[in-house]
Amino acid sequence: MSTVRIERVGVQATYDLRARVLRQGRPVQITGDDAPSAIHLAALLDDRVVGVVRFQPQTCPWRDAEYAWQLRGMATDPEVRGIGAGRALVAEGLVQISRAGADLVWCDAREAAVGFYEKIGFTVVSEPYDMPPVGLHLGMVLDLPIR
Ligand SMILES: CC(C)(COP(=O)(O)OP(=O)(O)OC[C@H]1O[C@@H](n2cnc3c(N)ncnc32)[C@H](O)[C@@H]1OP(=O)(O)O)[C@@H](O)C(=O)NCCC(=O)NCCS
Incomplete structure (x- = not known):
């Protein structure tokens, strides 16, 4: 049986899935995509991209941290939902940014995805806020490195 593997990729490899799952009609590029510090990861199943995420150094809006990173573009x-591709992507990202010195990771979590991030260890730290056109989000954080 095929297994999902996680690889660091160029941002272009994330565009198709971003377009289909996240961006619906909006540009697939996200500000900061081309920054040298940005880490783009893909979950591959038989060389097909079935999951994507980006990690990027960015000040956390809710918590003080020496070196906070933001998780974005998660899809x-x-x-393949529910077989662990999302968890594997985030887990690999946390390893890579911990190596780079991150002490906190945060995200604007879509309301429907809060349970996913909680399973990984993130905690809600804000009230719900609207991010048009997607809708309600909650601020979530996770302290790093994970011990
Ligand atoms: C949220 C998303 C990335 C999850 O991906 P996935 O590949 O299904 O996640 P996994 O299979 O790795 O799930 C890991 C765990 O989280 C749980 N989980 C997954 N999605 C969940 C959700 N929306 N709510 C609650 N729990 C969820 C799984 O059941 C699994 O639990 P387990 O470890 O007890 O079995 C995917 O549903 C998605 O792309 N959603 C649409 C886009 C989106 O909302 N992205 C996030 C933007 S902030």
């Missing part, structure tokens, strides 16, 4: 293909 998995609806055909």
Whole structure:
């Protein structure tokens, strides 16, 4: 049986899944995509991209940290949901940014994805806020490195 593997990729490899799952009609590029510090990861199943995420150094809006990173552009293909691709992507990202010195990771979590981030260890630290056109989000953080 095929297994999902996680690889660091160029941002272009993330565009198709971003377009289908996250961006619906909006540009697939996210500010900061081309920054040298940005880490783009893909989950690959038989060389098909079935999951994507980006990590980027960015000040956390809710918590003081020496070196905070933001998680953005998180998506998995609806055909592979629930088999661990999302968790594997985030887990690999946390290893890589911990090595780079991150002491906190945060995200604007879509309301429907809060449970996913909680499973990984993130905690809600804000009230819900609107991010048009997507809708309600909650601020979530995770202290690093994980021990
Ligand atoms: C949220 C998302 C990335 C999860 O991806 P996934 O590949 O299904 O996640 P995994 O299979 O690795 O799930 C890991 C765990 O989280 C749980 N989980 C996954 N999505 C969840 C959700 N929306 N709510 C609650 N729990 C969830 C899984 O059941 C699994 O639990 P387990 O470890 O007890 O089995 C995916 O549903 C998605 O792309 N959603 C649409 C885009 C989106 O909302 N992105 C996040 C933007 S902030």
